[in-house]
Amino acid sequence: MLFLWAALPGICLLTALVRRTRPQNVLLLLISLLFYAWGDPDHLVLLLVMIAVNYLFGLALERAGTGAGSARPSGRGGRSDGESGKWREGSAAHPGAARAVLALAVLCNLGVLGVFKYADFVLGAADRILPGGFAGVGAGRLADRIAQGGTGILQPLGISFFTFQALTYVIDLYRGRVRAQKDPAKLALYLAFFPRILSGPIEPYSHAEAQLTARAVTRNGFAEGFRRFLYGLGKKAILSDLIAMSVDRIFAVPTQLNGLSAWLGSALYALQLYYDFSGYSDMAIGLGRMLGFTIPENFRYPYLSGSVTEFWRRWHITLGAFFRDYLYIPLGGSRRGKRRTICNLMVVFALTGLWHGAGWAFVLWGLWHGMFVSLERLGFRKFLDRHRVLGVIYTDLVWIVSMALFRTGSISEGARTLSCMFLPFLHRDAQPLIASYFSLQSLAAIVLGVSGCGVLQDSACQKQSRLSALRGKWIGSPAEAVYLALVFAVSVLLLAGNTYHAFIYARF
Amino acid sequence: MRNKTAKLYIALFVLLLVVPPLLWAVLKDPLRAALPDAADYENTALVQRPELHRQTLRSFPVDATKYYNANLPFRNQLLTLGGLTDYYVLHSTNTTSVLVGRDGWLFYRGNQANEEDPVADYKGTNLFSDRELAQIWMQMKSAQNLCEAMDRQFVVMAVPGKMRIYADEMPSSYGKPGDGRLYQVTTFLRDRGIPVVNPAETIMAYREEHPEEQLYRKYDTHWNRLGAYLAAQELDSALGHCDLPALDTVSREAAPQQIYDLARLMHLGQILIKDGPDGEQEPAGYADTEGLTREVSEDTTEYRYTNSHAGADPRSILLIGDSFAPIMTDYVASDFRKVTMEYYYVYTPDMLESLDPDVVVYEVNERYLMNLARFTLTDIMPVVQN
Numbered sequence: 001m002l003f004l005w006a007a008l009p010g011i012c013l014l015t016a017l018v019r020r021t022r023p024q025n026v027l028l029l030l031i032s033l034l035f036y037a038w039g040d041p042d043h044l045v046l047l048l049v050m051i052a053v054n055y056l057f058g059l060a061l062e063r064a065g066t067g068a069g070s071a072r073p074s075g076r077g078g079r080s081d082g083e084s085g086k087w088r089e090g091s092a093a094h095p096g097a098a099r100a101v102l103a104l105a106v107l108c109n110l111g112v113l114g115v116f117k118y119a120d121f122v123l124g125a126a127d128r129i130l131p132g133g134f135a136g137v138g139a140g141r142l143a144d145r146i147a148q149g150g151t152g153i154l155q156p157l158g159i160s161f162f163t164f165q166a167l168t169y170v171i172d173l174y175r176g177r178v179r180a181q182k183d184p185a186k187l188a189l190y191l192a193f194f195p196r197i198l199s200g201p202i203e204p205y206s207h208a209e210a211q212l213t214a215r216a217v218t219r220n221g222f223a224e225g226f227r228r229f230l231y232g233l234g235k236k237a238i239l240s241d242l243i244a245m246s247v248d249r250i251f252a253v254p255t256q257l258n259g260l261s262a263w264l265g266s267a268l269y270a271l272q273l274y275y276d277f278s279g280y281s282d283m284a285i286g287l288g289r290m291l292g293f294t295i296p297e298n299f300r301y302p303y304l305s306g307s308v309t310e311f312w313r314r315w316h317i318t319l320g321a322f323f324r325d326y327l328y329i330p331l332g333g334s335r336r337g338k339r340r341t342i343c344n345l346m347v348v349f350a351l352t353g354l355w356h357g358a359g360w361a362f363v364l365w366g367l368w369h370g371m372f373v374s375l376e377r378l379g380f381r382k383f384l385d386r387h388r389v390l391g392v393i394y395t396d397l398v399w400i401v402s403m404a405l406f407r408t409g410s411i412s413e414g415a416r417t418l419s420c421m422f423l424p425f426l427h428r429d430a431q432p433l434i435a436s437y438f439s440l441q442s443l444a445a446i447v448l449g450v451s452g453c454g455v456l457q458d459s460a461c462q463k464q465s466r467l468s469a470l471r472g473k474w475i476g477s478p479a480e481a482v483y484l485a486l487v488f489a490v491s492v493l494l495l496a497g498n499t500y501h502a503f504i505y506a507r508f
Numbered sequence: 509m510r511n512k513t514a515k516l517y518i519a520l521f522v523l524l525l526v527v528p529p530l531l532w533a534v535l536k537d538p539l540r541a542a543l544p545d546a547a548d549y550e551n552t553a554l555v556q557r558p559e560l561h562r563q564t565l566r567s568f569p570v571d572a573t574k575y576y577n578a579n580l581p582f583r584n585q586l587l588t589l590g591g592l593t594d595y596y597v598l599h600s601t602n603t604t605s606v607l608v609g610r611d612g613w614l615f616y617r618g619n620q621a622n623e624e625d626p627v628a629d630y631k632g633t634n635l636f637s638d639r640e641l642a643q644i645w646m647q648m649k650s651a652q653n654l655c656e657a658m659d660r661q662f663v664v665m666a667v668p669g670k671m672r673i674y675a676d677e678m679p680s681s682y683g684k685p686g687d688g689r690l691y692q693v694t695t696f697l698r699d700r701g702i703p704v705v706n707p708a709e710t711i712m713a714y715r716e717e718h719p720e721e722q723l724y725r726k727y728d729t730h731w732n733r734l735g736a737y738l739a740a741q742e743l744d745s746a747l748g749h750c751d752l753p754a755l756d757t758v759s760r761e762a763a764p765q766q767i768y769d770l771a772r773l774m775h776l777g778q779i780l781i782k783d784g785p786d787g788e789q790e791p792a793g794y795a796d797t798e799g800l801t802r803e804v805s806e807d808t809t810e811y812r813y814t815n816s817h818a819g820a821d822p823r824s825i826l827l828i829g830d831s832f833a834p835i836m837t838d839y840v841a842s843d844f845r846k847v848t849m850e851y852y853y854v855y856t857p858d859m860l861e862s863l864d865p866d867v868v869v870y871e872v873n874e875r876y877l878m879n880l881a882r883f884t885l886t887d888i889m890p891v892v893q894n
Contacts (some may be wrong), residue, residue, distance in 0.1 A: 002576045007531040012521070029618040038569040223517035227509075245602055253625065256633070431633040436607075436617070436682035440600030443595050476509045481516045488524050491595075497602070497775070 001495050004233075007035075008287075012222075015291055025189050028291065035194035036157065043116075043156035046125060050112060051188045054166045057105035058187065060178035061173045064098035098174060105170040111499025113163045120150035121358035158198045160355055162191050164322055169205040173328055178206050186212040195287035199280045201298040201318040204325075208293075217290035225289025225475075230484040232282025237491035239452070242445035247272050249437045251407070254416060261432045262417050266403040270396075271449045273403070274303065277316070301454030306391030307384045308372040308398055319355070324350050334377075341377060346370045357409045364414075365405045372398050406413035532581030543585050555579070589773035595774060606773050613677035613768035614668055614780075616875075624875045630671040630678070632686025636877075641696055643881040648702050651870070651885050661703075661867045665743055666694055667832045669707035669874035670717035670724045670776040673715065673735075690874045705869075707742040714738055718756060722784040727768035727776075732783070733790040733835055734760075747867060749821040749843050753794055763790035795842035802841070808834075811849040815842035820845045826863050828855045831870030837870075852879070857886050 011031055018024045068357040114122070127133040127146050134143035145151060169187070172178045181187040190208050191197075250265035251257070257265070279299035288295035304313035312320045329347045334341040346367060353366020376384065384391035404421065405414035420427050438446075460471035474480050509517075532539065555578035558564060558571035580586070594601040600608050607615040607627075618624040628634035636644065648664060655662035668690055671678055675685045694706045711723055711731075723735035731739065737755055744750035765788055771780035799816035811834055824846035827837055839850040846864050852870075860868070873877050 001580055002573050004525060005581065006576065009529070033873045038573075041566045041569060219511070219518065220514045222521075223514035224509055226517050226521050242602060245604060248604075253628075256628070431631070433627055433631055433633070433682060435679070436627045439602050440598045441594070441602045476513045478513065478516055481513065481520060485524060487518055488520075493586055494602070495592045496580060496583060497590045 001492070004492070004495075006126045012290065015217060018233040019217070021212075022046045022183075022185075024310055025183075025185050025212065028191045028194075029185050029192065032189065032192040032194040032197065036192060036197060039198065040157035042154065043050075043159075046112070046116070046156055047162065047192060048188075050109070050162065050166060051184070051191050053108060053190070053320065054105065054169060055181070055187050057101060057108070057170050058173055058180040059182075060101045061105070061170060064094045064101055066106050102170060102174040103277045105168060109163050109166050109170070111337050113159060114213065116153055116159055117155050118354075118358045119153050120146075123151065127430050161200045161202055162197055162203050164319075165191055165205065167200075167326065170324065172206050178209055181205075181209075181212075183212075192377065193288075193293070195284040195291075195293075196295060199277065199284070199315075201281055201284065201296050203296055203318065203323050204322070206273050207296060211293050216292070221292060222290050225286045225291075225483060227286070227480075228289060229283050229286030232279045232284075232286055234484075234487035235275045235279030235282060237279075238487065239445050241278055243268055243272040243275065243449055244444040245439065246437045246446070250432075254413065256430050256432045257417065257420045257429045258430040258432060259420055261434065261437075262401070262404070262420035262424075264405070264434070264437075266400045266417065266421065268446065269403045269407050270303075270400050271446065273406075274299075274453060275449060291350050301458060303396055303399075304392060304454040304458055305395045306388050307376050307381055307433075308369055308395055309376050310382060311395050311399065312369070312373065319352070323352055327351065338378070342374045345374050345377065349373065358405070359409050359410050359411075361411045361414055364411065365402050368405070371397070411464060511745050536581075537690055538668070540583075543582075555620050576704065582773075583782070586826070588779065591775040592779065595776060595780075601774055603773050606770050607679070609674070609677045609679055611677060612726065613674060614727050614768075614774070615674075615678065616770060617695050618875060623878055626669055626683070626875045628641075628683070628723075629669055629688050629690070629874050630675070630685050632688035632819050633694050634689065636689060636696075638735055640878070641693075643735060644693065644820050645696070645700060647881055647883050648697060650702075650840075651868070651883065652702055653886050660865060661747070663703045663705060663746060663869045664880070665699060665705040665739075665829070665871040665874045666877065666887045667705075667731075667739065667871060668689055668711065670729060670731075672708060672874065673724055673731075688781055689877045692882065693877055696850055703746060705743050707739040711735055711738050714755065724764075725768055725783045727771040728766070729769055729778045730832055731835075733763055733838075734790065736787075736832075737794070737838040737839050739832075740836045743836070743840060743869065744843045747821075747823075749823075751795065751819060751843055752839060756793060758791045759796045760789045761792040762786075762787075763788040791839075794839070796843060800842060802838070809851040809854045811837055811845040813837065813844075813849075815841055815843075815845055815847075817842075823866035824863065825867045825869060826850070826865035827869045828852050828872060829869070830876060832873050833871045852883070860885060 014027055014031075015024055018027050019453065031325025033044065033047070035046055056214055123134075123142070127143060130137055134140070134146065165284070169178070169181075169190070173180055181190070190203075190205060190212060196203065247268045248262050250268070265442055278299040285295045285297070296318055298317050300314040300317065302311050305311035305314050328344055331344045331347065332340055334346065349366040350363050351366065352369070353362040356362045356365070384394065401418070401421065404417035408414055408417075420430075456467065459465055460467040462468055510773075531554070555575050556571075557575055558568055561570050576585075591601075594603070595608065595612070599612075605617055605619050607616055607617040616626055618626045625634055652662040667754075671682075671703065672685050672688070672690065690706065690708065694704045697704045715721075721734060722732060723738065724731045734755060737752070741750055741752045741755070744752060765781060766783070767777045768780060768783060771777050774780075796817055801814050803812045804810070820842075821844045823844060825840065825844050825848070827833055827840065827849045828851075829837075829849060830852060833849050833851075835886055837847060841847040847863075848859075848865070850859060868885065870880075871881055872883075
């Protein structure tokens with residue numbers, strides 16, 4: 001509520017007063033840094049250091065001559081090279097030096113991510129692998145710290161998002177797709193822009209570059225952005241948070257979980273996660289639009305996907321695009337035979353899992369998806385293409401099953417939920433009262449959530465359908481505005497009543 | 509988007525995001541006076557306005573957010589509107605710990621953080637394991653042995669939850685109550701020689717005979733004074749001295765109005781104030797209360813009664829209990845010379861020496877029966893509830 005009723009009107013007023021792009025960049029940067037410090041004051045310095053380091057890497061890369069001379073004029077989109085499957089390497093004056101700077105930049109960004117996000121995970125794994133653990137090799141203090149719960153290093157908010165954005169900057173610069181950013185405020189704003197720093201979308205620098213130099217806050221853009229923001233707010237505050245109440249009740253007492261409640265809980269968590277994350281993305285995109293930016297889309301009704309491969313093109317689109325453009329294709333993509341393709345896919349999905357959380361449960365979660373994508377690549381996709389409805393059911397089931405691991409981030413707890421789902425006869429002692437998981441409000445949110453996660457919108461997008469005509473009349477109509485005002489009112493009522501759950505993806 | 513619609517959205521932005529906080533900032537006091545239910549019944553004034561200086565830099569954002577939320581423009585009105593919509597329109601609530609039953613009855617559905625699960629207690633799906641029963645037995649037997657060594661009597665009192673007594677007011681989807689922990693532990697301890705007072709049957713029998721009378725509060729977790737009176741009768745009878753007349757033979761008088769805990773949880777503490785057709789009632793003229801004095805500690809965790817009435821039982825009672833105990837003790841006290849009620853979380857072993865009671869009663873509510881496995885007279889008990 002502090003953001004809605006104090007920060008947002010203030011930000012809009014200030015940006016309306018400071019209309020020239022350059023001073024507005026500085027203003028938005030200051031706001032973004034304040035926003036970040038508000039959520040995570042301990043790591044503001046780290047963010048500033050990362051901005052400074054990447055700025056210097058950018059200058060060093062340009063000095064090494066990487067593709068600077070042949071870089072296309074910066075523009076939006078900018079992934080045509082990726083679409084063709086071939087990267088145009090930069091025409092570096094000193095290719096060795098450029099490669100070294102790039103390696104250093106990537107190492108530095110991934111190193112920071114590794115230390116702040118994965119230190120405990122890596123050390124814990126090493127402790128288990130080493131004979132006798134760290135104690136066995138004379139590192140008793142380290143072994144003690146691991147035994148006591150880890151290094152105590154706290155994960156900075158949004159680190160996975162701003163680090164990946166920084167990587168797109170240095171890699172694209174090396175590839176000659178963009179020029180080095182000379183204005184530190186612009187680069188800082190790109191990395192720290194407040195609508196997307198906590199949970200994305202992950203915007204490649206090539207997409208953002210032009211907007212940092214020239215953009216306009218227009219009446220229509222502001223109105224469209226606010227409209228999108230209200231949809232996102234409703235998704236989060238009404239649907240996701242109300243569904244979360246049922247999910248929390250279902251999983252509150254693990255010993256009371258049986259087959260039915262485990263399936264129900266995982267399915268509802270899938271719904272909660274979708275509305276939580278896509279709600280956040282809508283708000284980020286909407287806020288960006290209100291301030292003159294175009295932030296890339298992150299969702300396209302993923303639960304309508306006919307295959308797991310398609311799912312990952314519709315869910316967290318910008319993360320999928322990042323892994324495709326900066327990992328899968330450089331690894332050789334699908335160009336080096338089936339075996340290598342499968343291997344590449346498994347690497348990409350293992351890392352996708354690891355990106356979500358530092359734990360084996362997330363790696364398994366990623367590999368689970370990688371396995372199905374690989375199966376589809378080996379021919380299963382043809383069957384799914386012929387049986388679309390079956391494909392949707394199969395895809396959603398694969399996703400729902402994976403939620404057992406994703407929700408807790410723990411293999412043992414996930415295994416317990418999976419055991420309830422697949423071996424329900426082992427959990428007959430548990431007799432949960434299903435009715436007690438729901439209130440009328442959460443039931444209504446579930447019904448609205450299920451009907452709103454794509455089927456209606458998809459048929460409304462079909463040309464010449466009756467819904468399509470309705471959709472045309474609805475979007476931008478005064479009736480829609482009144483509806484969104486009601487959505488806002490209900491959201492405020494719920495937020496004031498403390499039903500708010502923190503954004504799930506902010507912890508990644 | 510057409511220009512007209514764009515203008516409409518900009519107007520909405522101003523109306524929804526700018527006007528409310530601005531209006532509140534400028535006209536806070538007149539608005540508070542004009543709008544209903546602006547009372548600060550949630551102690552939001554306790555949230556201090558944070559000061560920004562070097563030492564508070566790290567904590568400032570969290571403190572400032574808390575302060576803003578506590579002083580949110582139109583906060584009480586929003587909460588009350590939400591509660592009214594939930595209660596009167598939807599007959600359901602998204603307040604995690606409250607359940608709206610039939611005819612507007614409210615039930616406490618528990619706070620999972622406190623190991624409590626009244627719904628599972630009601631359905632009987634969380635029966636104690638053999639290991640838990642053994643732990644309960646060990647703690648109760650230790651308490652009984654300690655009391656007997658000092659020539660004292662030890663009694664357990666298990667208070668039935670509201671869902672069990674008013675099962676007919678529960679939503680039909682919750683089905684009928686199972687026997688649950690209440691009967692499991694009652695039978696288990698009684699079979700092993702620990703006296704247990706369980707007034708569930710008495711209260712339900714009275715309800716059946718007098719359906720017009722309310723024994724638990726409609727908008728609160730607890731029994732009312734009539735229910736407490738029946739429980740006191742049961743306890744006093746178990747202790748071998750009950751002069752309290754049958755409840756249907758004593759008159760009633762109006763008791764002070766309360767703010768009910770479940771109504772408060774739904775932000776309707778100032779709205780749902782009439783509990784029962786005649787409001788809050790209490791038994792009157794049930795005993796000669798001349799000579800009965802009551803002292804309550806400042807923090808209302810200790811109640812001390814002395815009764816100089818000639819007919820009073822000369823034994824002294826120490827009742828260690830929870831929030832169900834205070835109003836029941838009012839009636840227990842009319843039968844005994846000296847009664848002390850201590851909340852279980854303020855009880856200390858030295859009280860046993862200083863008060864030197866003849867009888868020690870440990871009262872526990874159905875949803876906290878797990879406390880039996882932790883209860884001890886020789887140490888301070890770990891706090892799990894309230």
